[in-house]
Amino acid sequence: MMEKVIVITGGSRGIGAATAYLAAERGYAVGVNYRHNHGAANAVVEKIRQQGGRAVAIAADIAIEADIITLFETVDKQLGTVTALVNNAGILEAQMRVENLNAARLNRIFTTNITGAFLCAREAVKRMSTKHGGPGGAIVNVSSIAARLGAAGEYVDYAAAKGAIDTMTVGLAKEVAAEGIRVNAVRPGFIYTDIHADGGEPNRVDRVKKGLPMKRGGEAMEVAKAILWLLSDEASYTTGTFIEVAGGR
Numbered sequence: 001m002m003e004k005v006i007v008i009t010g011g012s013r014g015i016g017a018a019t020a021y022l023a024a025e026r027g028y029a030v031g032v033n034y035r036h037n038h039g040a041a042n043a044v045v046e047k048i049r050q051q052g053g054r055a056v057a058i059a060a061d062i063a064i065e066a067d068i069i070t071l072f073e074t075v076d077k078q079l080g081t082v083t084a085l086v087n088n089a090g091i092l093e094a095q096m097r098v099e100n101l102n103a104a105r106l107n108r109i110f111t112t113n114i115t116g117a118f119l120c121a122r123e124a125v126k127r128m129s130t131k132h133g134g135p136g137g138a139i140v141n142v143s144s145i146a147a148r149l150g151a152a153g154e155y156v157d158y159a160a161a162k163g164a165i166d167t168m169t170v171g172l173a174k175e176v177a178a179e180g181i182r183v184n185a186v187r188p189g190f191i192y193t194d195i196h197a198d199g200g201e202p203n204r205v206d207r208v209k210k211g212l213p214m215k216r217g218g219e220a221m222e223v224a225k226a227i228l229w230l231l232s233d234e235a236s237y238t239t240g241t242f243i244e245v246a247g248g249r
């Protein structure tokens with residue numbers, strides 16, 4: 001049987017790291033992409049190797065097209081043909097109202113969260129599509145419930161970028177459905193990771209948790225489990241759809 005090869009953007013921390021661990025456990029060779037944090041990426045790779053899995057850490061800024069091309073070429077050489085992509089890397093910036101946003105920030109948010117995900121999907125489809133002689137595969141985009149809630153007063157730009165990811169999920173799924181590729185997304189809610197500190201509020205999940213239906217925040221591994229299900233053969237007739245991992249929010 002051909003080895004399953006997964007690329008996880010932003011696999012060094014948070015939801016991406018949890019997904020890397022679970023994917024390794026499920027038999028994937030794992031490409032752990034990251035931007036700056038070598039230490040965190042290497043720790044994920046080391047832990048996977050210690051447990052008998054295969055993984056490599058690959059630095060690439062998904063806001064840069066040339067970096068994305070190199071990322072996928074590195075995976076070709078070091079792991080083999082990619083059969084699964086998790087478009088997980090995503091950023092947000094300081095909480096503020098739309099009236100205070102500027103073009104430079106919007107471009108950073110949209111370039112990483114939208115353009116980066118599109119270009120990673122492009123590289124994956126080129127390799128997976130049966131139309132090009134590929135083996136097929138599956139893509140999971142990491143969106144957010146912010147796509148439907150809007151993140152008012154916090155980061156409407158980030159929420160809008162996730163809205164674009166949702167639409168890309170639906171459109172790309174239909175485009176490649178007859179070529180052996182499924183495309184789905186998860187929409188996490190309030191998950192304990194470092195991302196909230198980037199918005200200026202490290203304790204955001206604990207602040208809001210009492211207002212959530214389940215009265216608690218989510219763990220990265222709870223999101224990873226939904227991602228791995230969507231990637232698996234268990235989801236063989238599922239494409240162009242969404243799993244919310246948000247405790248009922």
Ligand code: NAP
Nearest residue numbers: 010012013014015035036037061062090144191193194195
């Ligand atoms: P996180 O803990 O902040 O981790 C972000 C990861 O993305 C890190 O591995 C980081 O690499 C990487 N990264 C950031 N910018 C990158 C770039 N330009 N190129 C390559 N890698 C980059 O984030 P998280 O909370 O796990 O979020 C993961 C995804 O879930 C994001 O798309 C986010 O929008 C989404 N999400 C999160 C929540 C939540 O509550 N946490 C809710 C809904 C959706 P370095 O380690 O090198 O910095």
